[in-house]
Amino acid sequence: MSTINNNDLHLVVLQKRSAKIAIRALLAVENEAKQILNAASSVKAAKLLQxxxxxxxxxAGFQAEIELEFLKIITTSSEDSxxxxxxxxxxxxxxxxxxxxxxxxxxxxxxxxxLQ
Incomplete structure (x- = not known):
């Protein structure tokens, strides 16, 4: 039977803490990435809307210009007629x-x- 000495136990505890810290760091990075993506998506949506x-x-400006041109043609045509x-x-x-x-x-x- 093997016995776990104090140093081995201490090493296991350190590894678990290290893993938890790494997981927390990864979750923090993931959340930051989500925030960046959401911000980028919002900026993209705003730019598309603009x-x-x-x-x-x-x-609308082009349509108004074309309508004005059309009215001029109609008016000229009517005047000519x-x-x-x-x-x-x-x-x-x-x-x-x-x-x-x-x-x-x-x-x-x-x-x-x-009369003749």
């Missing part, structure tokens, strides 16, 4: 007046020929 908000602002319509109306009125003048000039001649 990037999303900036992109939404940029998209209105001007063209007015030009057509004036053209038609001029032709009608010319036809009336021609009709007035030949009216007497046509009437006399019909």
């Amino acid at each position: 990037a999303k908000q900036e992109a939404e602002i940029e998209v 209105a001007a063209y319509l007015k030009c057509l109306e004036q053209d038609a009125e001029t032709k009608i007046n010319n036809l009336k003048l021609v009709a007035a000039k030949v009216h007497d001649d046509v009437a006399s020929r019909l």
Whole structure:
């Protein structure tokens, strides 16, 4: 039968304490790593949110710019159409007046020929 002497017992106690200290140190490092990862995740989420908000602002600005351009095109097109319509109306009125003048000039001649 072997006997455990005092030195062996002391060595076992020291090893157990050493193991407990090492485990505590590992747990502390693990907790610190978790905190670092959580902080990094929070920073990443904040940056993504900021990037999303900036992109939404940029998209809204671009959309407003495009809509303004579209309205200018529509307005110009409407103005051009209105001007063209007015030009057509004036053209038609001029032709009608010319036809009336021609009709007035030949009216007497046509009437006399019909009466003959």
